[in-house]
Amino acid sequence: MRNILYICFLSFFLFGWGVQGQAKKKNKEKKETLTAYQKLFKGKQVKTARGLMTVHKIGDKVLVEFPIRLLGKDMMLTSSIENISDNGEGVVGQFAGYGLPFCFTRLDSTLQARIFLIDKPLNNSLETNWNESIERSNAGGVYGTFKIKAYTPDSSAVVVDMTPLFMEYSPYTTPFTAIGGNSFFGLISREHEYKKECSMLKDVDAFDNNIMVTCELGFIENQYLFGAFKVIPGDVKVSVTTNKMLMLLPEEPMRPRLADPRLGVSFMEVSQVENDRKGLKSTFYTKRWRVEPVDEAAHRRGEMVEVKKPIVFYMDTLMPKEWQPYIKEGIEAWNEAFEKIGFKDVVRVMDFPKDDPDFNANNIKYSTIRYAPLWLDIQNSMHVDPRTGEILNASLYIYDGLVSGLKTNRMLTTMATDPSVRTTRFSEEMIGELIRVEVMREAGINLGLVYNAGASAVYPVDSLRSPSFTREHGLSPSVMDYVPCNYIAQPGDVEKGVRMVPGGLGEYDYYVIRWLYEPIQTASMPKDEFATLDRWIREGRTNPKYRFGKVPYYYYDPRCFTGDLGDDHLKALAYAVNNLKIAVRNFYDWYAEGDEDLSLRSQLYNSLRGQLQKRINDVSVNLGGFYQMEAFSTEEEPSYVVVPGAIQKAAVKCMIDMAKDLAWLENKAIEKKLEIRNSNVDQIRSFILGTLTFRLKYVALGAEKGGDYSLAEYVEDIYRNVWDGTLKNRPLEKYEMDLQKEFLGSVVASSTIATTAGNFTPRRGIAMAGHEGAIVPETIDRKQLDLIREQLAVLPEKGMSPEERSGFYPTMQVVMPGDYIPVNYYFDLLFKIQDLLKGAVTKSSGETKLHYEYLLYKINKMLANK
Numbered sequence: 001m002r003n004i005l006y007i008c009f010l011s012f013f014l015f016g017w018g019v020q021g022q023a024k025k026k027n028k029e030k031k032e033t034l035t036a037y038q039k040l041f042k043g044k045q046v047k048t049a050r051g052l053m054t055v056h057k058i059g060d061k062v063l064v065e066f067p068i069r070l071l072g073k074d075m076m077l078t079s080s081i082e083n084i085s086d087n088g089e090g091v092v093g094q095f096a097g098y099g100l101p102f103c104f105t106r107l108d109s110t111l112q113a114r115i116f117l118i119d120k121p122l123n124n125s126l127e128t129n130w131n132e133s134i135e136r137s138n139a140g141g142v143y144g145t146f147k148i149k150a151y152t153p154d155s156s157a158v159v160v161d162m163t164p165l166f167m168e169y170s171p172y173t174t175p176f177t178a179i180g181g182n183s184f185f186g187l188i189s190r191e192h193e194y195k196k197e198c199s200m201l202k203d204v205d206a207f208d209n210n211i212m213v214t215c216e217l218g219f220i221e222n223q224y225l226f227g228a229f230k231v232i233p234g235d236v237k238v239s240v241t242t243n244k245m246l247m248l249l250p251e252e253p254m255r256p257r258l259a260d261p262r263l264g265v266s267f268m269e270v271s272q273v274e275n276d277r278k279g280l281k282s283t284f285y286t287k288r289w290r291v292e293p294v295d296e297a298a299h300r301r302g303e304m305v306e307v308k309k310p311i312v313f314y315m316d317t318l319m320p321k322e323w324q325p326y327i328k329e330g331i332e333a334w335n336e337a338f339e340k341i342g343f344k345d346v347v348r349v350m351d352f353p354k355d356d357p358d359f360n361a362n363n364i365k366y367s368t369i370r371y372a373p374l375w376l377d378i379q380n381s382m383h384v385d386p387r388t389g390e391i392l393n394a395s396l397y398i399y400d401g402l403v404s405g406l407k408t409n410r411m412l413t414t415m416a417t418d419p420s421v422r423t424t425r426f427s428e429e430m431i432g433e434l435i436r437v438e439v440m441r442e443a444g445i446n447l448g449l450v451y452n453a454g455a456s457a458v459y460p461v462d463s464l465r466s467p468s469f470t471r472e473h474g475l476s477p478s479v480m481d482y483v484p485c486n487y488i489a490q491p492g493d494v495e496k497g498v499r500m501v502p503g504g505l506g507e508y509d510y511y512v513i514r515w516l517y518e519p520i521q522t523a524s525m526p527k528d529e530f531a532t533l534d535r536w537i538r539e540g541r542t543n544p545k546y547r548f549g550k551v552p553y554y555y556y557d558p559r560c561f562t563g564d565l566g567d568d569h570l571k572a573l574a575y576a577v578n579n580l581k582i583a584v585r586n587f588y589d590w591y592a593e594g595d596e597d598l599s600l601r602s603q604l605y606n607s608l609r610g611q612l613q614k615r616i617n618d619v620s621v622n623l624g625g626f627y628q629m630e631a632f633s634t635e636e637e638p639s640y641v642v643v644p645g646a647i648q649k650a651a652v653k654c655m656i657d658m659a660k661d662l663a664w665l666e667n668k669a670i671e672k673k674l675e676i677r678n679s680n681v682d683q684i685r686s687f688i689l690g691t692l693t694f695r696l697k698y699v700a701l702g703a704e705k706g707g708d709y710s711l712a713e714y715v716e717d718i719y720r721n722v723w724d725g726t727l728k729n730r731p732l733e734k735y736e737m738d739l740q741k742e743f744l745g746s747v748v749a750s751s752t753i754a755t756t757a758g759n760f761t762p763r764r765g766i767a768m769a770g771h772e773g774a775i776v777p778e779t780i781d782r783k784q785l786d787l788i789r790e791q792l793a794v795l796p797e798k799g800m801s802p803e804e805r806s807g808f809y810p811t812m813q814v815v816m817p818g819d820y821i822p823v824n825y826y827f828d829l830l831f832k833i834q835d836l837l838k839g840a841v842t843k844s845s846g847e848t849k850l851h852y853e854y855l856l857y858k859i860n861k862m863l864a865n866k
Helices: 002-030 130-136 163-166 296-300 324-332 336-341 402-414 428-446 459-466 466-475 506-516 526-540 569-590 601-620 643-661 680-694 696-704 711-722 732-749 782-791 823-843 848-865
Strands: 046-052 056-058 061-067 075-084 100-107 112-116 143-150 155-162 189-208 210-225 236-248 267-271 283-288 311-315 347-351 368-371 379-384 391-401 626-628 639-641
Touching: 056 189, 061 163, 061 189, 100 236, 112 626, 143 163, 163 189, 163 210, 189 236, 311 324, 324 347, 324 428, 336 506, 336 782, 379 428, 391 428, 402 428, 402 569, 402 601, 459 466, 459 569, 506 526, 569 601, 601 643, 601 680, 643 680, 643 711, 643 732, 680 696, 711 732, 711 823, 732 823, 732 848, 823 848
Parallel strands: 046 189, 311 347, 311 368, 368 391
Antiparallel strands: 046 056, 056 061, 061 155, 075 100, 075 236, 100 112, 112 143, 143 155, 189 210, 210 236, 267 283, 379 391, 626 639
16 A cells, blocks of 8 residues: 555656746746747847838848838939049949939838839829829839848838849949049940959848948959950959948929020930820929928018028048138038028038047948049039939039149149249139039039030130229139130239139039029929020020020030130230240249259140140130020020131131141240150141041031031131241241141051051041041050040040030031042042142252252152052
8 A cells, every 4th residue: 555655756756846847948948949030140140220111230241121101102223432442433422323223112021222213204284193104013023022021020011132232233223423533534335244252241221211232343344445455464453342221212202493405504314295186295304402491481581590400411531621611612612502592501511520429421422522632623413303404413523633633724824924824833712712613513413404615705805804893703604614714814814803713603503503503482393484484584685694505515615615715716826925935934943942853844734735735725626616505495596606707717727827827836945854755846736637538528518507618618728827828939947848848648547548657647446526636546455545535635524424415406417428528529629739739849949949840740759659
């Protein structure tokens, strides 16, 4: 019995112990049961940032908690550069690449990222049933799908792995700007081969309107001149640390303003439906900031008011201290224009905040002014709301060579007339004046204006020698023109008070700011504003200072030329030549201090020749030129007017007279102290004759379009000016002989007669359209790019898209028929010269006779070879 009790007790004890053990085990298992959300982070090292979305970095993965409320919302993906191995590809702080419109949709257990490469049409009709059709037809392409891994504990967001969106590379998500230092102003295309094995995820961050993922990307880069000629050596390794940002676009879109090609405003193209009886139609919205008064009633009463959201630019702490006040002045100068329409302190410049932990200069939320070492020029970046044209970010990048370039330009253009620039030690005030104007123009781009190449052509040339005129009006009615320093002014003018550098804002600048930003209170839709905007432009037609000139795609309009001054290129050339003669004689002594190695004076000597070439090129655009107008049909303005024949005729004589009288351009005593170089005279003379040949097709086009200067008359004028001494049967000067050799070489090359001897051998290379005299070798390496850079030292189109060059679209690219290049004219001219020389040989003697005999020999030999 005792044994039975003992066994029962033991069994009960063991059973109880077993039950208790099982209960503990079950409780333990219950405690370790994790949700799908918890499992994503359990036992892992996580970096979390909270803002518009919550974003986590877990190893090499980016997990995003995407809020349900953001489904279907308009977003944009873009990037900025944090550091880079080659700043010719982009500069630190640059908001580069494209702004890609995105929205996210959910399908079952996936989140879809939809990209809109084709803009969604706008329904501007009264038919609301179009809305659903437009939505269905423009749902966006699926750029990526992300499996939903979990819901957040409160079910307000889904968690997805977005690593592929931020770590991939495509032409749409490139961190590189299209126009970078290595692009040589767009002449070189660059191909970037993404190397995934050289790339890595670095960090994540989040802000109130975007999330940021920082990643280092590796590439192999190759460059191609004109997209065809590979620059060697190739396969260059490039690494860039980029901040990729996914941002929410304004939930309440700004009301757009329709753009107009008759004045210089930046724009974007959108499609619209007006009614059910018409198809899609393009319309154009301006790019502008959302400038709204804090007190609308007070503004309507004409009171000066502040705006709800000022345009704030944050200045880089790396910017040289002595530049900063002038940069600030140049940008904030635009407040004068805003004050004219009742807004105060619209544009502001602030330093990078030192005590704000939320400030991040690489966040697209902030527009910045960044210091960009080794950059080629001041550059801009702009990101806009693709729905409305609202500018969301517009940043400015100022390169370290800015002051050096401005000083050199000031010296070259004004050293003959302004004693204060005959030194490399400019005063801070002089440097600041140059910086302020340069920054002012580029800030205009960031406010939605475009360059106005026709502004400076409004002022009479002689007015630019007037102290009272230049002090009141500056050198141009718009700072948006590429206005050089005053190369018109003559010795003694500075002492009288003539202005030597461009001034502040001009009348045109006030006019465009008003057109862009003044509220039109009676309008509720963009089309309601049209009547008022159109009226402002028509009223402005009566003021020539409001004229807008497109930057040329091809050189048709002599009034729309960057870097020139005044309304008469021939008169301006005469003034410029007077100054250049003084400069060539004296620059060597003026700039001797601190130039023991002659590097500065060698550069100046070359550049003085370039100044003359630029002024001659200004004159040449009158040959076959067209005065072009942008006007609506109801304005009764012609689309174009051919430059009068009298001006074209005078331009021919001016250029050939210049080719005859170039001895002053060479300072033989100085050249013995500099490195061996080609003759300045030969280069300019060749440029003049090559340009006369190049413009022949323009003259032919002008004659066909109603001009009063025929092609035959043009060729005859050139012939009679070049062979003037021969026709008059007098002994020739050496410069006349040189000119005739150059001219005959040009005729031979243009008449298709091949030659392999002497000056008549055509230059090998690729002529660069629109840049007369610029030659590119058939093969190219990186050292040869320096030569191209020198030849293209003045490029008005730098950094601009074709649309920005010229209003809505580039100046019409006229396709000239083959017979516009009349080989027969040159072939006939060759025989005409041969007959002239046969008679001249019998009537001449000495050096002149030997010259004629040589030319005849060359012609006869070439014709015999044919």
